Amino acid sequence: MPRPGGPFATVRVERPGDVPPAEERSIDVAVLDMNYGWPNLGHDSLVHAVMDAACDILTGLEENGLGIRVVSYEVRKSGMIPEAPRGRYGLYLGTGGPGHLDPRCNDGSSPGSQGIAEDPSWEAGLFRLFDAIREDPEAALLSVCHSFGVMCRWTGVARPVLRPPEKGKSTGIQENILTEEGRRHPWFRQLAAELPDGRRLRVVDHRLFDLMPAPGALPATFVPIGYEARGLGGPAGEALTMMEFARDRGGVMPRVFGVNHHPEIVDRTRQMMLLAQKRERGEVTAEWSDERARIMTQTQPDDIRDRLLHLTSDYTLLGPLRFYLYRQVRARAEALGLPMDLDEGRIAGGEDTPAALEASPN
Incomplete structure (x- = not known):
């Protein structure tokens, strides 16, 4: 139970004994x-997104x-997979990560x-979990970057292709x-209505692989939502x-939805705070922290309220x-x-998205 430390808690699971007992x-x-x-910023950013909510x-x-308690499972190194829905979990969040999207290709040298x-x-256990989530109408899975690539392999809708040198x-x-x-x-379409041209959205990218669609028709319930642009202002690419x-x-x-960008990483002030915390806890080196701070300064806009980036985060993750x-x-x-006066339907109608709340005069 999150108390006595407050209504929010986090637990790290690296072995079966780390899984906390369920609490009503x-x-x-x-x-x-x-x-x-x-070391990364994405995991803690996802945790903070839950905490903000x-x-x-x-x-x-x-x-x-x-x-509300976030239980974080170390999937790839420790093989820890959460239980299927209809038990304690109804919401699953997948992070980014390094290496090839097919773990069999991660041989240390390829x-x-x-x-x-x-x-x-x-992988087999994770795919079984994905099957269970997709089959359960009460469960949800939202994934970014590496997790999305794994989902594409799970369904066979796209294959990972290392970006060639000319793309980098x-x-x-x-x-x-x-x-x-x-x-x-x-x-x-609510997002499209907010975009200047109704089509182009800004994203924070950090990826080595393109996800190339498999030939043939998609299953009826699968809907492609977006493709990469070939450079800022360029035409749509194939990925x-x-x-x-x-x-x-x-x-x-x-x-059940995934994106190949990082909607969890949008607020530079938040990212700098997370960097400082990781450095203070000894989780990252000063060199790693300084490099990430430099990258954020060079690649992210000065205005932390950049509207288009926040719209992307709101509609592709936070909402x-x-x-x-x-x-x-x-x-x-x-x-x-x-008694709990809560109506998630207001979010689906665009009334209580983070952007709408931020714009509210109250």
């Missing part, structure tokens, strides 16, 4: 940590003695392995282009960057995350007979 007043969120133990309903949580020599035995690693602020299906999508694998029963919100988290909180409160 704790709403647990599973994070699939795909970073292979490498919890803070926005803090009064209701405290008044009802409820808490191009794209980034020196990682990986045991691929975790895609880093910094880039553009994605919404597909026609994305522009008609009941959730992403898939956003895909919906399943939609919520209400017909609006993507339920869906809050929708499913608040649904879990509301359902738990109802099951316990607790």
